[in-house]
Amino acid sequence: MGSHRNALVAAIRQELAEARGTARAVLAAAESARGEAQNRRRLVRDAYATCLNQLAAARDSARQDIQKRYHGEAARLAGHLRGLATVSASGAAGAPWRLWAPSEPEPGHAPGLVRIGTIGFGGSTPLPGLIPLLDVAHLHLTGPAATLDELISGVLLRTLGSTRPGEVELTVYDPERLGETLGAFAPLGTRFVPPGGFGELIGELAEYDRPAEDLWRVVVLLADEATTLGMTRAQRAQLDRITRSGVSRGVHLVVRGLELPDHPTVERLTVRERVAVCSSLGTLSIQLDPPPATEQITAFCRDVALRLRQGPPPARLADLEPERQWAESARYGLIAPIGDSTDGNLVEVPLGDEPGHALISGPPGSGKTNLLYTWLATLTTRYGPGELALYLLDFKDGESFARYAPGPRDPSWLPQVRLAGIGVKDDREFGLAVLRHLGEELRTRAAGRHDPGERPRIVAVLDEFQVLLDGRDTIADEAFTLLEDLARRGCEHGVHLILVTGDQAGIQTLQGRPALIGRFTLRIALPNARRVLAGDNLAASVIPRHHAVVNAESGLSGANRIVRLPDAGDRTAWGATQRRLWRARPIGCEEPRVFDGSAVPRLPSAYRPSGRVPSTDAPVGSSPGAVLGERIDVSAQPARLRLGRMPGRNLAVIGGRTESAPADSTRAGNGRADSTRVGNGRADSTRAGNGRADTARSGNGRPGSGRPGSGHPDGRPGDGPPGDGRPGDGRSGSDRADEACDVLAAAALSLAAQGPAHFSIICLEPSAERAAARLVAELPAADWYDASDVHFEPPASTIPHYLIGYGLDAAGPRHRPALRALLTDGPERRVHVLGWWRSVSRLRDDLAGVLDPIGAWVALDVHGSELSPLYPQPGGPLWRPRPRRALFFDRSVHRTPEVIIPYEVNSDHT
Ligand SMILES: Nc1ncnc2c1ncn2[C@@H]1O[C@H](COP(=O)(O)OP(=O)(O)OP(=O)(O)O)[C@@H](O)[C@H]1O
Numbered sequence: 001m002g003s004h005r006n007a008l009v010a011a012i013r014q015e016l017a018e019a020r021g022t023a024r025a026v027l028a029a030a031e032s033a034r035g036e037a038q039n040r041r042r043l044v045r046d047a048y049a050t051c052l053n054q055l056a057a058a059r060d061s062a063r064q065d066i067q068k069r070y071h072g073e074a075a076r077l078a079g080h081l082r083g084l085a086t087v088s089a090s091g092a093a094g095a096p097w098r099l100w101a102p103s104e105p106e107p108g109h110a111p112g113l114v115r116i117g118t119i120g121f122g123g124s125t126p127l128p129g130l131i132p133l134l135d136v137a138h139l140h141l142t143g144p145a146a147t148l149d150e151l152i153s154g155v156l157l158r159t160l161g162s163t164r165p166g167e168v169e170l171t172v173y174d175p176e177r178l179g180e181t182l183g184a185f186a187p188l189g190t191r192f193v194p195p196g197g198f199g200e201l202i203g204e205l206a207e208y209d210r211p212a213e214d215l216w217r218v219v220v221l222l223a224d225e226a227t228t229l230g231m232t233r234a235q236r237a238q239l240d241r242i243t244r245s246g247v248s249r250g251v252h253l254v255v256r257g258l259e260l261p262d263h264p265t266v267e268r269l270t271v272r273e274r275v276a277v278c279s280s281l282g283t284l285s286i287q288l289d290p291p292p293a294t295e296q297i298t299a300f301c302r303d304v305a306l307r308l309r310q311g312p313p314p315a316r317l318a319d320l321e322p323e324r325q326w327a328e329s330a331r332y333g334l335i336a337p338i339g340d341s342t343d344g345n346l347v348e349v350p351l352g353d354e355p356g357h358a359l360i361s362g363p364p365g366s367g368k369t370n371l372l373y374t375w376l377a378t379l380t381t382r383y384g385p386g387e388l389a390l391y392l393l394d395f396k397d398g399e400s401f402a403r404y405a406p407g408p409r410d411p412s413w414l415p416q417v418r419l420a421g422i423g424v425k426d427d428r429e430f431g432l433a434v435l436r437h438l439g440e441e442l443r444t445r446a447a448g449r450h451d452p453g454e455r456p457r458i459v460a461v462l463d464e465f466q467v468l469l470d471g472r473d474t475i476a477d478e479a480f481t482l483l484e485d486l487a488r489r490g491c492e493h494g495v496h497l498i499l500v501t502g503d504q505a506g507i508q509t510l511q512g513r514p515a516l517i518g519r520f521t522l523r524i525a526l527p528n529a530r531r532v533l534a535g536d537n538l539a540a541s542v543i544p545r546h547h548a549v550v551n552a553e554s555g556l557s558g559a560n561r562i563v564r565l566p567d568a569g570d571r572t573a574w575g576a577t578q579r580r581l582w583r584a585r586p587i588g589c590e591e592p593r594v595f596d597g598s599a600v601p602r603l604p605s606a607y608r609p610s611g612r613v614p615s616t617d618a619p620v621g622s623s624p625g626a627v628l629g630e631r632i633d634v635s636a637q638p639a640r641l642r643l644g645r646m647p648g649r650n651l652a653v654i655g656g657r658t659e660s661a662p663a664d665s666t667r668a669g670n671g672r673a674d675s676t677r678v679g680n681g682r683a684d685s686t687r688a689g690n691g692r693a694d695t696a697r698s699g700n701g702r703p704g705s706g707r708p709g710s711g712h713p714d715g716r717p718g719d720g721p722p723g724d725g726r727p728g729d730g731r732s733g734s735d736r737a738d739e740a741c742d743v744l745a746a747a748a749l750s751l752a753a754q755g756p757a758h759f760s761i762i763c764l765e766p767s768a769e770r771a772a773a774r775l776v777a778e779l780p781a782a783d784w785y786d787a788s789d790v791h792f793e794p795p796a797s798t799i800p801h802y803l804i805g806y807g808l809d810a811a812g813p814r815h816r817p818a819l820r821a822l823l824t825d826g827p828e829r830r831v832h833v834l835g836w837w838r839s840v841s842r843l844r845d846d847l848a849g850v851l852d853p854i855g856a857w858v859a860l861d862v863h864g865s866e867l868s869p870l871y872p873q874p875g876g877p878l879w880r881p882r883p884r885r886a887l888f889f890d891r892s893v894h895r896t897p898e899v900i901i902p903y904e905v906n907s908d909h910t
Pocket residue numbers: 362363364365366367368369370371502546547565566567568569
């Protein structure tokens with residue numbers, strides 16, 4: 001029993017132990033599950049917190065992104081709007097008051113909006129608040145009267161300031177303050193309607209018909225109670241009509257204190273505490289600008305009033321251009337504007353049968369050149385080179401016409417210009433040559449070989465023509481005769497003259513020739529021009545600057561037209577036009593002949609023997625022509641001296657006294673010069689007779705081998721090799737000596753270029769050694785002689801032989817008989833002397849007073865009277881020496897001598 005119990009107890013214990021063990025295991029499992037669950041809970045909590053944080057960060061970033069985009073978009077939109085606002089209300093219509101200035105619209109530009117204030121726009125710069133008026137709306141304003149009046153004055157100033165003077169007519173009805181509210185606009189000629197005038201005004205506006213598209217009437221109605229109460233039914237109906245149809249007729253009402261019917265053209269503005277809302281902008285509110293200062297309004301109105309009195313602004317040169325280039329025919333004359341009148345219409349000036357010629361006058365600086373530029377521009381853009389040919393001569397020092405000729409920077413030229421004379425002041429001969437050329441052209445045309453329309457009309461402009469006519473000499477006499485002929489018969493044959501002067505003496509000169517001045521029926525007077533108009537016609541003394549009086553009835557008062565002249569001075573603008581015309585020039589259109597008084601022509605290469613050495617077998621012309629210089633004529637031909645086998649075919653170049661040449665008196669008095677220079681006998685005794693010339697020719701006698709320099713045993717300047725141009729190398733000659741050298745060089749080179757010839761260069765003037773040496777170097781065959789071996793007995797030759805002598809007067813008495821014999825007999829043997837003597841008296845001494853062997857001469861700085869021994873008429877020719885000009889006389893061809901320009905042969909002394 002006891003053991004059973006014990007066993008039972010043990011079993012129970014066992015069970016209990018197992019149960020306990022199981023319970024403990026369950027507990028442990030539960031504990032573990034709990035720990036796990038707690039862990040999971042913590043994890044979930046953490047994840048939740050992280051998630052929350054992340055969401056918050058994402059939200060923030062999204063919000064920031066949205067904000068950024070919003071600001072970007074808003075700024076972009078605001079930029080667009082601002083740009084749009086600038087375009088819609090440009091210049092005076094939109095500028096803030098502190099920057100405000102009137103602005104004129106481009107022609108054809110429709111009116112835009114006007115600014116009244118600003119529209120706040122987030123944090124960014126506010127946008128301008130704009131409202132419509134011209135061509136779009138009437139304005140109906142509600143709010144405090146004082147603020148509205150300020151608003152109105154701003155709107156009016158912007159509207160007037162952004163249109164052209166006179167385009168907007170302002171009418172103000174202000175019964176309460178009798179116009180004082182907008183009194184600052186009075187200087188504009190604003191119409192202020194009296195209190196009782198409302199009905200009449202409304203009636204007038206209801207019937208108003210707009211005269212032109214760009215004219216507007218702005219009518220400000222500042223109505224009081226009495227106006228509203230006193231309005232009749234008919235007036236109400238008229239006001240309704242104006243509201244409906246006014247805008248299309250250019251009538252715009254700006255109203256406060258009066259009801260306007262609803263209509264799409266009515267822009268309603270309601271203002272409260274300087275903030276306005278208006279119907280076109282919906283709920284957007286506009287912070288009103290402060291009003292413009294009264295002084296700003298008054299100053300603007302005064303200025304506009306002044307401009308209105310003066311008329312529209314003067315035409316610009318571009319406004320005078322034709323629609324189509326070269327579309328006009330000159331068959332019946334030339335018509336072109338030179339400016340406009342105060343009403344804005346262009347003033348055209350005719351040149352044809354009548355008036356045929358023009359006379360322009362004005363004191364210096366009054367705008368004559370500018371007028372010519374304008375006239376030439378309007379003529380040459382209308383008439384092509386087949387219709388118009390221009391000959392332009394400027395007798396001033398300036399270069400007015402240089403712009404029409406090709407230059408180093410701009411190769412274009414004005415295709416109608418045939419000839420341009422620049423700085424012709426000292427070269428009246430050129431003026432005369434041009435008149436002769438025109439006279440010849442006139443004769444051809446008059447001979448019936450001219451079908452009008454076949455040859456272009458010629459317009460010859462002579463600026464400061466009095467210079468040509470002033471001399472009381474043969475040039476003036478012939479010029480007068482030619483001008484008279486051209487003036488009398490020219491217009492009939494399409495030749496027209498435009499004479500210009502800045503000197504009333506110029507007109508006086510013409511007045512001495514009634515037959516001449518009578519033909520100049522077209523007169524153009526610049527401000528303060530005297531004598532060009534009739535005596536009782538004072539118009540020129542009252543016109544302002546940049547104006548002209550155009551009178552096609554010889555200046556009679558009553559025939560005046562006042563012209564405002566454009567500024568035609570801008571060379572760049574003209575350059576563009578000229579290049580356009582130049583590109584359109586017809587094939588074969590030649591460059592104009594340009595004579596520039598200050599330029600020295602180069603010896604053309606055709607007259608240089610370079611490269612071509614004529615063979616001694618080549619035929620010799622009967623009288624080869626020595627080219628001496630450029631003739632002062634229209635075709636720039638060379639002046640030639642024919643050297644045939646006839647007595648007297650020698651040339652004396654006279655003048656160009658040099659430092660080394662003693663004065664005549666010294667020489668004539670004691671003969672020292674001769675004896676010192678050549679009279680030491682060496683040249684004659686030791687050299688001349690010993691055939692050195694030939695030796696020199698075949699040996700090293702050519703300059704450049706040291707021969708000329710070393711040939712001075714007395715150690716004169718020039719001991720070094722000639723031609724190096726250093727001080728002391730003998731180049732102490734005057735400019736005129738250089739010119740004498742150039743004449744001889746041009747003559748020799750041109751002769752060498754024409755056929756076989758032999759040259760002997762005799763250089764007795766140290767300062768000429770360099771020039772003589774250069775000549776020898778360029779000649780195909782030449783001997784060199786100087787004081788040491790000079791002689792005048794050349795060997796016989798089958799080809800022409802030319803002795804080119806530099807400073808021949810230095811040869812001395814010993815050589816005179818031989819020289820005289822050579823001058824006398826040489827030409828028939830084809831031996832010619834082309835020599836430079838430094839004065840007429842030296843030449844005369846050398847020829848013992850018998851000057852017949854000198855058939856031709858070129859005088860440099862020698863006065864006309866000194867030349868009388870060489871001239872057929874007593875007293876010598878009329879000649880006043882001037883630089884780079886020489887007088888050429890060949891008694892076999894000339895009746896009177898001609899002025900030539902010695903060519904520059906080598907460019908190292910000019
Ligand atoms: N219509 C104009 N508009 C503006 N400027 C002008 C006008 N006419 C002339 N001028 C200017 O006035 C100045 C003098 O004009 P211009 O040289 O034409 O006078 P001018 O009478 O030919 O003088 P001068 O006799 O001394 O040669 C120049 O600077 C020129 O640009």
